[in-house]
Amino acid sequence: MTSWPGWPSSPEAAMDEELQRLRSILDSLQAGTWEWHIPSDTVIVNDRWAQIVGYTLQELEPVTGRTSVALCHPEDLSHSSQRMTAYFAGQTPRFDSEVRLRHKQGHWVWVRDSGCIVERDGTGRPVKLVGVRQDITERKQAEELARSEGDRFLALARVSNTGVWEWSQTQRLLWASPEYFTMLGRNPGDYVGHLTLAQVWVRWLHPDDLERATQAFADYLAGGAIGMYESEFRMLHANGSWVWIWSRGSGLSDANGLPQGRVVGTHINITSLKQARAHLRESQQQLELISNNIPDAMVFQLDCGLAGEQRCMTYISQGVQRTHGLTAEAVQQDASLLYRQLLPEDAVHLQKVERASIANFSHFKVEARSRLPDGSLRWFMVCSSPRRLDNGHIVFDGIEMDITERKQREQEIFALNTRLEQRVQERTAELQAALQRLEQAQEGLLQSEKLASLGALVAGVAHELNTPIGNAVTLASTLQQAHRRLQQQVASGLTRGALNDYLVDVQEGGEIIERNLQRAAELLGSFKQLAVDQTSTQRRRFDLQALVQEIALTMRPAIRKTRHQLHCTIAPGVTMDSYPGPLGQVLMNLIGNALVHAFAGNAQGNIWLQGEPVEEGWVRLRVSDDGCGIPTRYHKRVFDPFFTTRLGQGGSGLGLHIVYTLVTGLLGGRIALESHRGAGTCFLLELPLHAPASAPDTGAAAPK
Known part of the structure; x- marks a missing residue:
């Protein structure tokens, strides 16, 4: 038998050559081979089958169906079993499965098993299954990376509310992400399958933007979809409003840089940006x-x-x-x-x-x-x-x-202020001089008030001393007459009876003269102390009741000239460590004020001077009358200096001011006025039993 050059010389040689060719192909694919004898569950594999999972063939022998099961990822076992069952049932033309196997070093390796039945028994049941195993780890990692990048891109588009689209020039179809529709208030589920530009773009464009926007995209495609496409236009929202869209895209190229006929891009809602720009x-x-x-x-x-x-x-x-x-x-x-x-x-x-x-x-x-x-x-x-x-x-x-005008005004104001300052200085000097004259006049009036008090004191002294001294003078005159009679009787012949009468008259007259002169001495002592108190601010301890009695005695002549009555009721045993002179002047001024002002038009009136201790360390004095009262409009002014309702009639307007100053200053107390028109007037004084060491501020508080 003649053999052709290059042809196998025999069928056996041809089979060997075919096997060698298959081995070469498998080696180039770096694929592992396996042959599974199902009844005995034995598997014949090559070295590459074991190398894929990092083992030598000797380390895995004997290899059975359970070897792969032991290495398989738990999550992939059911998948591989289902694929094998489907193939045995004739549902798939071959067995094909992708699973993860545990590598010897501990990591997972993706493999793909592909095989087919090569032998069945008499009943048609599978006996032998052969196939190949490929390491597809790199492919799976690339797919996972691509899927991760795609998911990341879509997630970013979703988070940023960016619509993603892809236009196929060859198919003239559009794919769009859900955000493409949701930014227009539309349900993405209503727009699935093959979409056209007319369906989901052109018909929603604003009439004023339609021609410009479509022409811009057409020009980009006509230019070969090279570079970037960019356009702004308005699209109709489902609620009837218009949404400003910024559309950007780019044509895709193949590995050789040639256009693929596909353009991908994004839609971004820039309505807020447009509104912000307008604002x-x-x-x-x-x-x-x-x-x-x-x-x-x-x-x-x-x-x-x-x-x-x-x-x-x-x-x-x-x-x-x-x-x-x-x-x-x-x-x-x-x-x-x-x-x-x-x-x-x-x-x-x-x-x-x-x-x-x-x-x-x-x-x-x-x-x-x-x-x-x-x-x-x-x-x-x-x-x-x-x-x-x-x-x-x-x-x-x-x-x-x-600010030129303001500066001019400032200069004018400065000049005016300078003139005003000069005038103020001049006026101040005038006022100071007037104040000095006023103070001198006020001091003179105060001295007049003090002299008036001394005048009342002198009048009281004269009146009170008049009786005892007058009696003494009368009796002295009587005794002088008796003495002349005695001389006459001595000359004519003094009888015992006449002498006895003379002695009786002399004794009685002497006793009467002694009593009256003793009374005059007592009065002079009291008036002397009162005069010292009235003309000085000497501090001493004194009995309040005794001081009031002396004041009443002093005021008696002035009161007797009227039909008014002074009633003094002072609690006994009230001893004060204070200033009797200023206190006496206060009480005399208040009594005198009542005599002058309280009973205008009244033939007869009453003045009460009452005193009693209040809480510990304080005494309350009341000087009241049943006169005509003080009008309410004058209440806040009665203590002001020079305020008087009898201007030109002898009133200086300083009496009550002196009272207020002494009470709230030197005496350390407080004075208040209670008066109603037609219902009399009451001055309420509250004084400490121990006057302060130094004069407090005017208006110092006292217990209520």
């Missing part, structure tokens, strides 16, 4: 309108560079024309036009203030003078604050106001 434009217009219409002022933004090395006006209002005679355009081109108008000393000061503000990033306010093109000199106030922009530049935002 910003409106605010800018309002700000510009306001800044341009501020009278006698200009608003500016000054760029000072990265570290204050330059001065460039990035914005200045039209007010610069009114305040500096320069156009806004000219100043924006050359900011030095403004600086050159400054007076030299003010320019130096402003630059110093600006440098300090930049160094500390602090607000500043400065006044400066500028010489305008028309030659006039104007005052300006500059208020500004620095801040740093995103590009690192430092800018001043501020306002400059023309």
Whole structure:
């Protein structure tokens, strides 16, 4: 038999050659082979089968069906079993399964088993199954990475509410993510399957944007979908409103850089951004309108560079024309036009203030003078604050106001204040002189009041001494007459009876004269102490009842000239360590005030002087009357100096003021007035039994 060149010489050789070729193919694929004898559960494998999981063949022998089960990941066992069952049942053309196996080093290895039945028994049951095993770990990792990246991209799109879309030029179909529809208030479930641009884009475009938006996308596709596609348009929301969309996309290329006919892109809802931009434009217009219409002022933004090395006006209002005679355009081109108008000393000061503000990033306010093109000199106030922009530049935002008129007013006010100060000084000198004269007059009146009190005292002394001295004089005259009679009787012949009568008259007269002179001596002693008290502020211990009796005795002559009555009721045993003179003057002034003012038009009235101790260390005195009372409108003024209702009728207006001053000052107490028109008047005094060591402030509180 002749054999052709290159052909096997025999069937056996042909089979060997075929087996060798298969081995070469399997080696190139680095695939493991396996042959499973099902009835005996024995598996014949090659070295590569064991190497895939990091073992040698000897380490795994004997290999059975349970060997793979022991190495398989628990989560993949059911999957592999289901695939085998489906193949044996004829549901799949071959057995094909992907599972994870435990590597010898402990990690998991993805493998793919593919096989088919090569032998069955007489009943058709599988006897032998052969196949190959491939390590697909790298492929699985790549798939997992791609899936993770895809999930991450879709998650980012979902979180950012970004709609993702893909357009196929060849199929002319559109795929869109759920966010593509939800940002338009639509249910993504209503838009599944094959979608067209007309369905989910063109028909929702705003009429004013339709032509422009569709033409822009068509032009991008016509240009080969090279570079980036970008467009802004409005799409109809399900609620009838319009949503501004920023659409961006890019064509996909293959490994050779050739277009694939697919464009992927995103839809971003920029409605809020559009509204914010509109509001910003409106605010800018309002700000510009306001800044341009501020009278006698200009608003500016000054760029000072990265570290204050330059001065460039990035914005200045039209007010610069009114305040500096320069156009806004000219100043924006050359900011030095403004600086050159400054007076030299003010320019130096402003630059110093600006440098300090930049160094500390602090607000500043400065006044400066500028010489305008028309030659006039104007005052300006500059208020500004620095801040740093995103590009690192430092800018001043501020306002400059023309304060020339204010400065003129300040100068006028300063001159006026100077004149006023001079006038105030002159007037103050006049008032001081008048006050000095007034104090002298007041001192004179106070002395008059004291002299009046002494006059009352003298009158009382004269009246009280008149009786005992008069009696003594009368008896002395009587005794003198008796003495002359005795001399006559002696000359004519003195009888015993006449002598006895004379002796009786002399004895009785002497006794009467002695009693009257003793009474006069007692009165003089009392009046002497009262006079000392009235003319001094000597402090001593005294009995309040005795002091009041002396005062009543002193006031008796003045009271007897009227039909009024003085009733004194003082609790016995009240001893005070105070100033009897000032206290006596207070009581005499109050009694005298009642005699003068309380009973106008009344023929007869009563005055009560009452005293009793209150809580520990204090005594309460009441000087009251049943006269006409004091009108309510005068209550707050009765203690004021020189206040009197009998002006021109002898009243000085100092009596009650002296009372108030002594009670609240030297005596350390408090005085109050209770009076109603037609119901009499009561002065209530509350005094400490021990006067303070030094005079307290006027109005010192006392117990109620």
